[in-house]
Amino acid sequence: MKQSIFTIVRNDALTDCVYKMILSGDTSAITAPGQFVNIALEGKFLRRPISVCDYDDTTLTIIYKVVGKGTAQMKAMEPGEKLDILTGLGNGYDLSVSGDKPVLLGGGVGVPPMYNLAKKLTAMGKKVTVILGFNTKSEIFYEDEFRALGCDVIVATADGSYGVKGFATTPLADLDYTYFYTCGPEPMLKAVYKATATSGQMSFEERMGCGFGACMGCSCKTLTGYKRICKDGPVMRKEEILWNS
Amino acid sequence: MEQLNVNLCGIELDNPVIPASGTFGYGYEFAELYDVNCLGTFSFKGTTKDARFGNPTPRIAECTAGMINAVGLQNPGVDRVISHELPKLKQCFHKPVMANVSGFSVEDYAYTCEKLDKEEQVGWLEVNVSCPNVHGGGMSFGTSPEAAAEVTRAVKAVTTKPVIIKLSPNVTDIVSIAKACEAAGADGISLINTMLGMRIDLNRRRPVIANTMGGFSGSAIFPVAVRMVYQVAHAVKIPVVGMGGVSSAEDVIEMMMAGATAVEVGAANLVNPYACRDIINDLPGVMEKYRINNLKEIIGGVQLWEKM
Ligand SMILES: Cc1cc2nc3c(=O)[nH]c(=O)nc-3n(C[C@H](O)[C@H](O)[C@H](O)COP(=O)(O)OP(=O)(O)OC[C@H]3O[C@@H](n4cnc5c(N)ncnc54)[C@H](O)[C@@H]3O)c2cc1C
Numbered sequence: 308m309k310q311s312i313f314t315i316v317r318n319d320a321l322t323d324c325v326y327k328m329i330l331s332g333d334t335s336a337i338t339a340p341g342q343f344v345n346i347a348l349e350g351k352f353l354r355r356p357i358s359v360c361d362y363d364d365t366t367l368t369i370i371y372k373v374v375g376k377g378t379a380q381m382k383a384m385e386p387g388e389k390l391d392i393l394t395g396l397g398n399g400y401d402l403s404v405s406g407d408k409p410v411l412l413g414g415g416v417g418v419p420p421m422y423n424l425a426k427k428l429t430a431m432g433k434k435v436t437v438i439l440g441f442n443t444k445s446e447i448f449y450e451d452e453f454r455a456l457g458c459d460v461i462v463a464t465a466d467g468s469y470g471v472k473g474f475a476t477t478p479l480a481d482l483d484y485t486y487f488y489t490c491g492p493e494p495m496l497k498a499v500y501k502a503t504a505t506s507g508q509m510s511f512e513e514r515m516g517c518g519f520g521a522c523m524g525c526s527c528k529t530l531t532g533y534k535r536i537c538k539d540g541p542v543m544r545k546e547e548i549l550w551n552s
Numbered sequence: 553m554e555q556l557n558v559n560l561c562g563i564e565l566d567n568p569v570i571p572a573s574g575t576f577g578y579g580y581e582f583a584e585l586y587d588v589n590c591l592g593t594f595s596f597k598g599t600t601k602d603a604r605f606g607n608p609t610p611r612i613a614e615c616t617a618g619m620i621n622a623v624g625l626q627n628p629g630v631d632r633v634i635s636h637e638l639p640k641l642k643q644c645f646h647k648p649v650m651a652n653v654s655g656f657s658v659e660d661y662a663y664t665c666e667k668l669d670k671e672e673q674v675g676w677l678e679v680n681v682s683c684p685n686v687h688g689g690g691m692s693f694g695t696s697p698e699a700a701a702e703v704t705r706a707v708k709a710v711t712t713k714p715v716i717i718k719l720s721p722n723v724t725d726i727v728s729i730a731k732a733c734e735a736a737g738a739d740g741i742s743l744i745n746t747m748l749g750m751r752i753d754l755n756r757r758r759p760v761i762a763n764t765m766g767g768f769s770g771s772a773i774f775p776v777a778v779r780m781v782y783q784v785a786h787a788v789k790i791p792v793v794g795m796g797g798v799s800s801a802e803d804v805i806e807m808m809m810a811g812a813t814a815v816e817v818g819a820a821n822l823v824n825p826y827a828c829r830d831i832i833n834d835l836p837g838v839m840e841k842y843r844i845n846n847l848k849e850i851i852g853g854v855q856l857w858e859k860m
């Protein structure tokens with residue numbers, strides 16, 4: 308973990324309420340896709356946890372949906388403005404177990420962390436299929452970006468306005484894959500858990516106090532004991548998940 | 553040279569800054585970030601007789617200038633704290649540490665304190681009496697002078713190290729409770745624990761926190777904490793550890809003027825993991841600004857306005 312000051316390079320709308328922010332700063336603490344950062348915002352007591360969408364040595368890309376006051380404040384920020392960010396939080400995805408043909412399932416703002424993961428897996432020579440689930444056509448983002456990485460991309464919309472009609476899990480039945488990685492809202496994660504034939508990893512969300520393991524605000528029960536989503540997660544292996552309802 | 557050292561119940565502290573229980577784990581998360589030996593000491597996560605998962609999530613709600621937590625004393629239980637956490641803590645922290653203890657019966661408190669008292673690195677026992685008494689209809693021990701005194705006596709009877717009773721602010725007369733603890737043999741008083749609070753999610757029409765209510769802390773509670781520290785420190789002879797909303801060197805000095813011998817910092821650590829280190833670094837400059845050479849000399853030094 309590292310605390311440092313990042314400078315906003317770009318902050319652009321991808322859809323009506325989803326924004327992409329590119330920041331420059333010290334990314335040395337980020338070690339794996341699926342990790343997150345925790346962003347301090349002027350006048351807000353707690354930091355905002357947001358997944359790493361992409362990173363290199365000097366830049367960090369995040370994609371966020373405006374849902375409340377904090378994300379609305381982020382949306383209003385201009386290039387050149389600075390943000391105090393904790394980086395390198397959480398475990399991230401384990402790429403070593405993907406097999407040759409991993410499938411990545413992202414739902415809504417669960418799509419962003421799939422991007423750097425897809426980038427790394429394709430660079431490793433894996434045949435990557437990405438399934439992007441959205442409610443409706445106007446909410447879709449990053450389809451072209453995943454294609455540009457060389458992934459097979461399937462888009463599913465719940466209302467059928469674009470791509471496959473259904474959920475991110477709908478295309479799974481006809482797909483040949485060795486392993487899965489997913490991030491999305493909890494109902495989607497449960498559906499992925501049921502619909503997948505292989506082992507895999509899923510990323511969870513919880514309200515956080517600190518984001519670095521100090522407060523026990525984000526604990527959950529797993530089959531391998533109590534875990535802190537911020538520190539021992541947010542990524543969990545399918546085999547250890549214990550659904551609480 | 554400014555003098556930052558203070559003496560808390562017979563043990564010297566290099567400075568009065570102490571991360572508060574529940575916001576600093578067992579120290580090693582923070583040791584990755586800075587040398588935690590710069591701290592006066594720290595109070596580790598509230599420890600109970602048996603392991604506890606705590607409350608269901610969500611456990612955290614944001615507030616203006618503060619937060620509510622309903623962690624519910626998640627901890628691995630005293631035996632595992634001694635066998636697994638203290639050895640790790642010892643690797644990164646080389647000063648006496650404050651052991652924070654919770655319980656749900658008088659016997660629980662005595663049991664856990666007796667075990668921790670035998671640990672070499674434990675310097676003080678900080679006994680959190682804000683917990684509900686399962687034998688007393690669920691009322692918190694800290695809301696009645698008799699119950700708080702009973703816990704104090706039971707713990708004092710089985711321990712040798714200084715016992716600091718940590719009080720809840722959710723009471724009508726905190727002074728009477730502090731005095732009862734002093735009379736029962738407490739070596740110090742720390743305050744305040746979190747204030748009972750609640751937030752509602754307007755969209756879902758549900759409490760933000762699964763447990764409905766939780767403990768409110770952070771900068772917003774600072775004035776209440778200063779007031780209670782002032783009241784208690786001027787009513788008892790034993791040292792008082794002040795906390796509640798402290799987030800700067802100025803806040804530390806204000807707490808000390810109100811009567812605190814040492815000062816704990818809680819929620820601020822969660823937002824800025826370097827908060828305590830920064831406060832310690834800032835203290836000499838702020839002391840100079842207010843013409844303070846020796847922190848010990850300002851304890852309880854607030855001068856009241858003359859009555860007209
Ligand atoms: C590990 C992790 C990764 C995330 N990655 C992304 C991402 O890549 N893109 C994205 O758009 N969103 C992501 N989120 C959700 C994001 O944190 C929330 O949408 C954001 O905090 C809302 O802030 P706000 O001030 O706009 O909302 P408000 O409702 O005003 O926030 C009030 C408080 O609740 C917290 N909160 C509200 N919603 C959530 C939530 N869903 N999860 C956790 N805390 C919440 C806020 O952090 C804040 O403390 C992630 C959450 C977690 C835990």
Ligand SMILES: Cc1cc2nc3c(=O)[nH]c(=O)nc-3n(C[C@H](O)[C@H](O)[C@H](O)COP(=O)(O)O)c2cc1C
Nearest residue numbers: 572573574598621680744745769770796797818819
């Ligand atoms: C997440 C969290 C967990 C806490 N856990 C404990 C605990 O286990 N035992 C205890 O005595 N106090 C606990 N507290 C209370 C703090 O130690 C402190 O008394 C209170 O938060 C007020 O200080 P602050 O405003 O600086 O946070 C906790 C506070 C927070 C925010």
Ligand code: FES
Nearest residue numbers: 516517518523537
């Ligand atoms: S948010 Fe503090 S431990 Fe996870």
